[in-house]
Every structure is written in structure tokens, then in C-alpha cells.
Amino acid sequence: MQEDTESIVRHRIRGLRLARGWTLDTLAARCHVSASTLSRIETGRQRLALEQLVAIAKALGTSLDQLVEPEGNDDVVIRPEPxxxxxxxxxxxxxxxxxxxxxxxxxxxxxxxxxxxxxxxxxxxxxxxxxxxxxxxxxxxxxxxxxxxxxxxxxxxxxxxxxxxxxxxxxxxxxxxxxxxxxxxxxxxxxx
CATH class of the missing domain: 2.60.120.10 (Jelly Rolls)
Incomplete structure (x- = not known):
């Protein structure tokens, strides 16, 4: 993954976790990863591994595709024609x-x-x-x-x-x- 995409993924993981009101321990228990590993993933001190991302996405109720989808500006502004x-x-x-x-x-x-x-x-x-x-x-x-x-x-x-x-x-x-x-x-x- 590119550095920008990894940063986006880390922010999404943390954002989805906080939106659910979950602590690191809660998400860690749901995806069978230690809380310290999850903390290092969120803060960028640990590389993202595919098997961890799959488990985290599932625990957060999203898909791996949505979790790693790159950010782009082409889908932001719509100019409707009547x-x-x-x-x-x-x-x-x-x-x-x-x-x-x-x-x-x-x-x-x-x-x-x-x-x-x-x-x-x-x-x-x-x-x-x-x-x-x-x-x-x-x-x-x-x-x-x-x-x-x-x-x-x-x-x-x-x-x-x-x-x-x-x-x-x-x-x-x-x-x-x-x-x-x-x-x-x-x-x-x-x-x-």
C-alpha cells in the first residue's frame, strides 16, 4: 500500500472504532488482535497486514474494499443537469x-x-x-x-x-x- 492509502486506512479504523464508542480493548477482542497491536496499527507504528485488516474490517462491520478504498476528488462534486x-x-x-x-x-x-x-x-x-x-x-x-x-x-x-x-x-x-x-x-x- 502507498503511504497515503495506509494513513487513510488507519484513520478509518480509528474513526469507525470511535464512532461505535468502542475502546481499543473492545475492538481488539472482536477481531482477535491485542489492544497494543491495534494501537500500533492506528498510530502507524506497525505495518498493516492483510489478515489483520480482514479481521478488523469484519469486526467494524465494513468490507475490506471499503476500508482500503483510495481517497479521490472525482466523486465529491456532482453538477446535476435538469x-x-x-x-x-x-x-x-x-x-x-x-x-x-x-x-x-x-x-x-x-x-x-x-x-x-x-x-x-x-x-x-x-x-x-x-x-x-x-x-x-x-x-x-x-x-x-x-x-x-x-x-x-x-x-x-x-x-x-x-x-x-x-x-x-x-x-x-x-x-x-x-x-x-x-x-x-x-x-x-x-x-x-
Whole structure:
């Protein structure tokens, strides 16, 4: 490993340990490494060994790939280009192939939004209203969602989002099924 990558890995180990509120002894017991060895790993006084990294990653609830992933600037800033589809403007805020399996987007919907009717698909959806009011038809219920409020619901229930008395902007998270159902112009490439 390069020195920069080793430093990043050491910081990640310490950061993940502290985020869980664990002492060196706690993590050491979970990954079957002595607390003094773990301390030397975190401080850079001991070289990183693959078998130790595998055990530490597992104990911290992460993967070895995530633990040793190099730092880079190419994935930090996203400059979304708006896409307009029948009364809806959509800004993609996450990468095309987001490793979390979700699409994060900002949407602006107007009363001119053209929809075929309520949608049903596997999974869950989540959104929060930034401005305006969203009328959510969820099964037989109509729910008005105001700025600052958030909703999460099963998408197996027929659902429809509409702007109420003017445009509305929202921040939403779709899983892959939700993206394909609500944003038909956006199709992901299958993961390899």
C-alpha cells in the first residue's frame, strides 16, 4: 500500500472504532488482535497486514474494499443537469451507478405534471418537501405534505405525487424499482 492509502486506512479504523464508542480493548477482542497491536496499527507504528485488516474490517462491520478504498476528488462534486418530463423537473444528485443501490434526486413538480395514474412497484420510497405542498395519494388516502415534512411508504400501495396549489420541490430517494417506475427516461445499466 502507498503511504497515503495506509494513513487513510488507519484513520478509518480509528474513526469507525470511535464512532461505535468502542475502546481499543473492545475492538481488539472482536477481531482477535491485542489492544497494543491495534494501537500500533492506528498510530502507524506497525505495518498493516492483510489478515489483520480482514479481521478488523469484519469486526467494524465494513468490507475490506471499503476500508482500503483510495481517497479521490472525482466523486465529491456532482453538477446535476435538469431533465424535464411532463411537468416534472428532475436533478440527479447521486451517481448513475450508486453503490448503495439508490437514486437521490431533487424534483420540482407542477400542477401540469402528466401521469398515467397511481404507481405500484416493489420497495419503499422516501421524500421530504423543500417548498410548496405535495398531495400524496396513498391507496384510498390523500395526505398533504408540507415543507419540512418527510414521508416513507411501501410502494406496493398504489401511490401518486402531485403539486397542490402551485409548484412543489422535494428531495427524494428511490430504490432501483422506484427509479424505473417514476423516471422512465432513466435506465440504469446492470451492475457487474
Amino acid at each position: 431533465e424535464v418530463m411532463g411537468g416534472t423537473t428532475f436533478w440527479l444528485l447521486s451517481r448513475e451507478r450508486d453503490r448503495r443501490g439508490v437514486t437521490i434526486a431533487k424534483m420540482r413538480i407542477t400542477e401540469e405534471r402528466t401521469l398515467e395514474g397511481p404507481q405500484v412497484h416493489p420497495g419503499y420510497e422516501w421524500f421530504t418537501v423543500l417548498t410548496g405542498v405535495v398531495r400524496l395519494q396513498l391507496g384510498t388516502r390523500t395526505i398533504f405534505v408540507y415543507p419540512g415534512q418527510a414521508v416513507e411508504f411501501s410502494t406496493m400501495v398504489p401511490h401518486l405525487l402531485e403539486a397542490h396549489q402551485g409548484p412543489a420541490e422535494l428531495l427524494t430517494i428511490f430504490d432501483q424499482d422506484g427509479e424505473q417506475a417514476h423516471l422512465p427516461g432513466r435506465r440504469r445499466s446492470p451492475k457487474k
